[in-house]
Amino acid sequence: MDMQRRTFLGLAGAVGAGGLVKGLFGVGLGPTEAYAHTARPIRGKITTSVCPFCSVGCGLLISAAGGKVVGLSGDPDHPINEASLCSKGAAVSQIANSDQRATKVLYRAPGASEWEEKDWDWALPRIAQRMKKTRDATFQQRDASGRTMNRTLSVASLGGSAMDNEECYLLSKAARAMGMVYLEHHARL
Ligand code: SF4
Numbered sequence: 001m002d003m004q005r006r007t008f009l010g011l012a013g014a015v016g017a018g019g020l021v022k023g024l025f026g027v028g029l030g031p032t033e034a035y036a037h038t039a040r041p042i043r044g045k046i047t048t049s050v051c052p053f054c055s056v057g058c059g060l061l062i063s064a065a066g067g068k069v070v071g072l073s074g075d076p077d078h079p080i081n082e083a084s085l086c087s088k089g090a091a092v093s094q095i096a097n098s099d100q101r102a103t104k105v106l107y108r109a110p111g112a113s114e115w116e117e118k119d120w121d122w123a124l125p126r127i128a129q130r131m132k133k134t135r136d137a138t139f140q141q142r143d144a145s146g147r148t149m150n151r152t153l154s155v156a157s158l159g160g161s162a163m164d165n166e167e168c169y170l171l172s173k174a175a176r177a178m179g180m181v182y183l184e185h186h187a188r189l
Pocket residue numbers: 051052053054055056057058081084085086087088089090
């Protein structure tokens with residue numbers, strides 16, 4: 001098609017760029033609804049969950065048997081995704097069914113090269129003691145001008161996208177109560 005730039009701009013101004021492109025090339029620029037449905041068979045006991053991959057937070061329906069995920073689908077009642085899942089969410093059972101999934105506490109002592117298996121009764125008090133020790137040793141009450149800070153820059157909180165609003169609220173409250181100012185979330189990194 002032989003068209004001068006001036007003619008093109010004049011036409012675009014008259015009918016709108018989107019309409020012009022559609023008229024000339026048969027391609028619409030209007031908003032398009034896109035859905036990526038998963039329709040996998042779900043059977044047995046069904047549990048709801050949240051996709052852990054990104055901050056969209058799509059709802060899942062999961063059925064399991066023998067310690068493995070055997071059925072997975074987007075949750076049609078979930079207000080965010082209404083049954084849709086992208087390719088990552090549709091493959092989320094690979095995490096649960098992977099042989100490489102960490103299911104136990106692993107501890108590597110300072111200077112050691114090997115990991116040791118521990119249980120949660122051993123790990124949780126230890127984590128709490130170390131957090132308190134670090135927080136107390138690095139707590140800054142005031143800056144050089146005497147202004148109140150009440151913070152530590154040595155402990156941070158990293159949330160996950162499988163957490164719901166209420167869990168995020170509680171975690172951020174607990175972190176700020178300890179003086180943390182670095183609060184992040186893995187889906188934002
Ligand atoms: S990765 Fe995909 S399925 Fe998972 S929350 Fe994000 S958009 Fe939803």
